[in-house]
Amino acid sequence: MSSTDALLETNSRGPVAEYIRNSLYLNAIRRIVKEKPLGLIGMVMFAVFLTLAIIGPMIAPHDPNQLGTGPRLEGPQWGYPLGTDNLARDMWSRVLTGYRVSMTLGFIVVVTSTLVAVILGVVSGFLGGWTDTILQRFVDAFIAFPGLVFLMVVQAIFFGFEFPFLPSSGIMSSSGFTMMLAMTLLVSIGNSRIMRGATLSIKSEVYVEAAASLGATQSRIMLKHILPNIMATALTIATLNLGGIILFEATLSYLGLGLPPDVPTWGGMLSREARNWMSQAPWLALGPGLALSLAIFSINVFGDALRDVLDPRLRGR
Amino acid sequence: MNRYVVRRILMSVPTFILTVLFVFMIIRLIPGDPVEIILSQSPYTTQEAKDSLRAYYGLDKPLYEQFVNYLGQLVTGDLGESTNTESPVTEELRSRLPITMEFGVFAVVIGLIVAIPIGVLSAIRQDSWSDYLSRSFAIFGISVPYFFTALLLIIYPIMWFGWAPPLRWVGPTEDPIGHIHYMFWPALLLGVTLAGSVLRMTRNQMLEVLRQDYIRTAYSKGLRERVVIWRHALRNALIPVITILGLQVGIAVSGTVVLEVLFNMPGLGKFFLQGIFNRDYPAIQGTVLVIASFTLLVNLFVDLCYAWIDPRIKYS
Numbered sequence: 001m002s003s004t005d006a007l008l009e010t011n012s013r014g015p016v017a018e019y020i021r022n023s024l025y026l027n028a029i030r031r032i033v034k035e036k037p038l039g040l041i042g043m044v045m046f047a048v049f050l051t052l053a054i055i056g057p058m059i060a061p062h063d064p065n066q067l068g069t070g071p072r073l074e075g076p077q078w079g080y081p082l083g084t085d086n087l088a089r090d091m092w093s094r095v096l097t098g099y100r101v102s103m104t105l106g107f108i109v110v111v112t113s114t115l116v117a118v119i120l121g122v123v124s125g126f127l128g129g130w131t132d133t134i135l136q137r138f139v140d141a142f143i144a145f146p147g148l149v150f151l152m153v154v155q156a157i158f159f160g161f162e163f164p165f166l167p168s169s170g171i172m173s174s175s176g177f178t179m180m181l182a183m184t185l186l187v188s189i190g191n192s193r194i195m196r197g198a199t200l201s202i203k204s205e206v207y208v209e210a211a212a213s214l215g216a217t218q219s220r221i222m223l224k225h226i227l228p229n230i231m232a233t234a235l236t237i238a239t240l241n242l243g244g245i246i247l248f249e250a251t252l253s254y255l256g257l258g259l260p261p262d263v264p265t266w267g268g269m270l271s272r273e274a275r276n277w278m279s280q281a282p283w284l285a286l287g288p289g290l291a292l293s294l295a296i297f298s299i300n301v302f303g304d305a306l307r308d309v310l311d312p313r314l315r316g317r
Numbered sequence: 318m319n320r321y322v323v324r325r326i327l328m329s330v331p332t333f334i335l336t337v338l339f340v341f342m343i344i345r346l347i348p349g350d351p352v353e354i355i356l357s358q359s360p361y362t363t364q365e366a367k368d369s370l371r372a373y374y375g376l377d378k379p380l381y382e383q384f385v386n387y388l389g390q391l392v393t394g395d396l397g398e399s400t401n402t403e404s405p406v407t408e409e410l411r412s413r414l415p416i417t418m419e420f421g422v423f424a425v426v427i428g429l430i431v432a433i434p435i436g437v438l439s440a441i442r443q444d445s446w447s448d449y450l451s452r453s454f455a456i457f458g459i460s461v462p463y464f465f466t467a468l469l470l471i472i473y474p475i476m477w478f479g480w481a482p483p484l485r486w487v488g489p490t491e492d493p494i495g496h497i498h499y500m501f502w503p504a505l506l507l508g509v510t511l512a513g514s515v516l517r518m519t520r521n522q523m524l525e526v527l528r529q530d531y532i533r534t535a536y537s538k539g540l541r542e543r544v545v546i547w548r549h550a551l552r553n554a555l556i557p558v559i560t561i562l563g564l565q566v567g568i569a570v571s572g573t574v575v576l577e578v579l580f581n582m583p584g585l586g587k588f589f590l591q592g593i594f595n596r597d598y599p600a601i602q603g604t605v606l607v608i609a610s611f612t613l614l615v616n617l618f619v620d621l622c623y624a625w626i627d628p629r630i631k632y633s
């Protein structure tokens with residue numbers, strides 16, 4: 001246990017703790033820079049991809065959906081570094097825009113699912129008893145279910161259905177919405193088990209007992225004592241999940257069950273363009289495939305390093 | 318031992334019931350009128366057809382009655398009729414399940430054959446070039462999606478060498494060698510994905526075990542390195558690796574769905590995806606039920622194996 005951890009354990013409230021906690025993540029990043037060369041590479045790549053997600057569509061030379069911006073089905077050349085597809089769209093612009101699509105979707109699902117996981121985990125772990133038993137049987141059933149199959153089933157239930165309150169295209173279209181909802185459910189329920197474990201270990205700490213004996217209410221203990229102390233675990237899991245979520249989206253879009261065709265997503269590009277035109281245009285698979293692989297690689301490597309410095313107990317999960 | 322086994326088996330009962338409930342709900346959760354939607358793809362859209370379908374699913378009865386009826390059908394092995402192929406779903410599943418099973422087992426075997434020796438080597442020669450190389454391979458397996466490597470395998474060798482993996486289904490009875498050749502490539506792609514996390518787990522566990530006192534004792538007894546590694550270290554290191562294998566089942570199942578479609582394999586996964594696009598809900602329900610029960614069984618088996626190999630589990 002590092003000295004920061006020790007300080008946090010004894011002093012989980014007040015401005016001092018606040019200061020230490022804020023610097024906990026800074027410390028983690030500092031340690032990755034110093035001790036984890038591979039993690040550092042992942043972190044830098046991840047930062048680049050995040051930047052691309054923000055500025056990608058702005059620096060894209062062409063509109064990713066504009067038909068006929070270039071020649072049709074031509075290989076990499078000056079002006080079109082990744083070639084053009086069957087609708088004469090510029091692949092480089094499409095791949096660049098794909099960063100925003102994947103990262104936006106990934107971040108939305110990571111944030112919502114981590115929130116739900118923390119709430120479920122803390123409530124289940126802290127309250128214990130019947131609430132815990134019943135919740136955990138649901139979690140068991142869910143964990144045993146293959147993730148992709150669950151997502152496919154949800155998409156099958158809502159196949160072709162349009163929610164009247166959602167736009168008909170884009171990430172927030174009906175199929176995108178149900179996909180994100182299903183992913184949130186899938187990821188959060190799986191993670192709630194880990195958050196429950198973290199809650200249980202904090203719950204048995206002396207300072208929680210002390211707070212309880214001073215008359216602190218259950219909700220106060222959960223919010224002021226448990227929650228701050230499981231944040232490192234939550235952050236680590238969130239990072240590790242991001243890669244999985246992006247991969248899920250790509251797989252679903254690849255199968256034609258993800259985002260609608262007007263959204264330039266890597267998975268969609270791999271099936272709609274690359275697979276259908278592979279003999280005429282073999283280069284179409286490279287851009288989106290490499291972008292996807294590198295994004296997942298960077299997140300995995302960075303997440304692993306983050307886990308090693310923030311919460312090594314999660315190793316092997 | 319017996320108490321643990323009984324407890325573990327009992328624990329999977331509520332899980333199974335919840336799974337059946339979920340599969341039962343698939344049709345009932347469709348927004349709007351499920352009968353209209355199921356029939357929207359079929360040429361028979363008369364009022365008569367609608368009424369008979371509604372009666373078939375019992376959608377006009379209260380929900381609990383529907384569920385009891387559904388359980389009754391399940392017990393008799395009746396999973397309904399595929400609205401697409403118009404044959405009983407049970408029959409479709411019976412002919413397709415062995416194919417998917419073979420594919421999955423083939424992939425897991427390849428994954429283990431690749432992962433365990435490399436993982437051990439990586440741990441023995443920690444921080445050497447072979448270690449870095451094998452760790453990069455593991456990260457590659459985890460990061461690069463199999464549908465991308467599959468596309469690369471299908472696209473490029475034909476351009477460069479005039480060779481392509483077989484994409485036409487070859488049955489095991491018509492041409493056994495051709496069948497193995499056909500199965501090998503998708504199994505290899507999925508196997509590499511599975512190998513990634515198994516390799517990392519094997520390496521981490523080996524590193525931990527190699528630092529234990531009993532390994533030092535084994536060495537100081539004068540045992541050869543090979544004996545120490547394979548008999549003493551690996552056996553203990555493999556215990557947590559089995560858990561990872563349990564977790565991999567979900568990934569393997571997902572992988573079979575995607576790769577079956579790409580390689581035109583007439584397995585469960587292809588049936589499932591076709592079911593979704595044709596709104597063939599009996600097919601979807603049947604496939605999901607089989608996949609989920611199978612995953613449950615494997616997880617149960619893994620947990621029991623785990624207890625059998627590591628006696629400490631039973632007493633916790």
